[in-house]
Amino acid sequence: MSLPLIAVSIGDLNGIGIEIALRAHHEIKKRCRPLYMVHYGLAKTAAEKLGLPLPEPFEHIAPEAAPFTLAPGTVSPESGAYSFASFKQAVEEVSQKRADAVVTLPIHKEAWMLAGIPYKGHTDALRDFFKKEAIMMLGCEKLYVGLFTEHIPLKEVPGKVKEAPLTRFLLDFQRETGAGKIAVLGLNPHAGDHGVLGDEEETIRAAIDRANASLPSPVFTGPLVPDIAFSPQMRKRYTYYVAMYHDQGLAPLKALYFDESINVSLNLPIIRTSVDHGTAFDIAYLPDRPVNLQSYVNAVDAAVKLSKSQRA
Template sequence: MAPLAVSIGDPAGIGPEIIAECWARRAGNSLAPFFVVGGAGVLAAAAHARGLSLRVERITAPEHAANVFARALPVLGMDDCNAVPGQPDADGARLALRSLEHATGLVREGRASALVTAPIAKAQLAKAGFTYPGQTEFLAAACGVDESDAVMMLAGPSLRAVPLTVHCALAEVPSRLSRQLIERRARILARALERDFGIDNPRIAVCGLNPHAGEGGKFGDEEVRIIAPAIAALQEAGVDVTGPHPADAMFTPRARARYDAALAMYHDQALVPLKALDFDEGVNVTLGLPIVRTSPDHGTAFDIAGTGIANPGAMMAAILMAGDMATRRAAHG
């Protein structure tokens, strides 16, 4: 299998140091070989500040990464910058964007088996010409996939959750819901759970939008008018889906044992329980793409960058998950 490609993210954030930490712990965690696109100097400085014994070795092609990985962190290309932890700037944003674009292209070409993206600063990237709300939307466009079919799933040891609507105001959520959206996202989720996570006959639980899942229309009619009919159509099509369930009871240990993934109606309905349960091991996975993409489910954390206290757990989990997904997808055909 081809190595994994890792984009460096904002070099002033915690991305470089947690990438370096993952390489330092590669053997104990059985990480698949990976290489970073750009930022050799940034990575070396981040490792030094963290007290890691790490050698960085530039490579000229992804195919060289596997031979280098055991002795050094492979870095593809000469792109670099002088980053100051906690102080994002235009040079760093340009490096982050070039790294993301190049890494994505390599995975699309099959020269890397999966993409792992370190955290970016969207405001900084916008100044460098990045016109997308986030990396998920960029990847959809790069892969020629309709933005509505690029599905964000947050995954950790305790929970997998998909927010049906993502980057919009809470007041806009009801108007964005539709039977078609629920059905399409649920089918993409079910296919990914089977193909990329090895779950036969995956079980999906759907949250209600309103308190008590609307209580028969007393607290809103979205459940009766939109969500329940979508669930019925999915069940008729053979998808193992239940709901709408009251969201306040859906994430208890007993409830989580009854499903493989939750389909939530809006951003915080999915992300609050995931981060409460699995913050240090949470992974952002993009479903519905022709490539495998994961990312740690946290931001750049500029406030702690360079202090040596950033937890590498989520980046480690993202690399592990990317390798597992790529292996399953290759076997699935």
Template sequence: MSKIGSSQSLPRIAITVGDVAGVGPELALKCAAIEKIKSRCVPLVFGPKTVLQAIGAKLNLNVPPSIAPTDIAGADSAAIVDAGDITSDQFEIGSVNEHTGRASFQAVDLAITQALLQDVDAIATGPIHKEAWHAAGIQFPGHTELLASRTGTSDFCMMLTSETISCVLATIHIPLADVATLLTTEKVLRAIRQSHIALSRRLGRSPKVTVCGLNPHAGENGLFSHGEETDIIQPAIAQSISDGIEVIGPLPPDTAFTPAMRATTDVYVCMYHDQGLIPLKALAFDDAVNVTLGLPIVRTSVDHGTALDLAGQGKANHQSMIAAIEMAIDLA
């Protein structure tokens, strides 16, 4: 929590704008002006000041005053923290490049530094563009891996959550063809344990965890698998049950998300990225939040991308960003 102020001081939430060519800047500016948000936290928008001012003027959005990173610890109202080495003539709205990638990385990197210093109480990240990061020579495939590296965390997981459904991923940003090779009992066990910890705190009780299989029909006892369910997933489930976690599986992925199963499941453990994100986005696209579990700092995020086709038009739905900020406040 905050290092300064009274016990009633509001948490400072770093809101990173993501890629400036996308919808992130307008979402951040919209959210920083919402009275409900400002009544619960001090929203600090991390992004390039001149670009945010230009986007704010174009879309007729309120742009808060800017402050230096050295002033963050004393911030008590909405502000821009100037972060990201880019100017308006180095990109076009709707088109990413190495400049937009570098700027979005720099904004997130500064927010992480401030969180580690405890000058901000949580980070809510806007959408980055992974190809832009790659073009800028950044080696991290996304936020999650950067956060893990910067905080020295190896025991981490990605959770996508909403009021409707929550999914934790055993593997994250890897090609589908590599999932079976890289999936391990330790990764599945970690996802189950992190799911249990996170949902126990959120629900105030022991959650019901459903683990998906990797293959069609959860492998059909080896007929449709190379032993992933029996050799990798089932041992993780058995250990979790021994540890006192309420967990079932591995279930066939094509029936795990039916209404009847969702009614008896608090959180799903999914073996790869799209296994969890397809049902989650189908059911809760506008209000789902990405939370990185296991970090020493609080990080939430929108669950959508940069939406380059909507950028600069003022049409982007900011509900997911609101949800991400509100969850960051709750966790902080």
């Protein structure tokens, strides 16, 4: 079987993503054919600034955005617009069956905002592109966390905890992962302490009961007390978790498995995986500092595995 063709969204070129792609290319090409969504001239300029060779052959497609002058470590509307165009091109390649999966390098949300892009990130955009309730799941084989709410202010989270959408989310998450056991976190300290510290857990419990009743056997447990849910004892019991909000799930995940974790978009008609880190503007293009490639390599591995499974 031929190697999968992976459309690589190049991310914000003022950040660390292009260096990761170039340094990992030799390893990645053993697993797939990487197809980079970037102008050849921009990639060559970035490689020269980094003192790295541009791989040959360098399969690429120029996205529909004007090349711009690289400004390492700088938030700019030009880099934001370019990273969005690169992402859209990658999605188009897979949607049109010209590539097997999308792997995204990190974008900068403020740069997208400055460019007038109406999305807070990749997952938000994918929901709109496909009119599907995309699910953001992050983690590694040791621990995966699905986020019920993502990039919204914390004060808005309680209002989003409603029985019907949470039930749908739980069932979609289980169907997409195939997990036989899923831990669902409460929202409040001590999972509300029977109403003493909040009553959102009653809604979470109702959604869990409703979701379990829809399945051949119960899968979901909770609402669990968040501050003990990721203890070593609990992680022996659960690999898959659902968190009510962004930092509730990602703070423990990144404390435990920061270098290994990836982002996987579930509940979509295409395969999309991503690194689980940002643009690292503070170290972009600087010499003599370590660059960890593991998240990117793992994201490619996951995309390849999923695409092969889809082919089978």
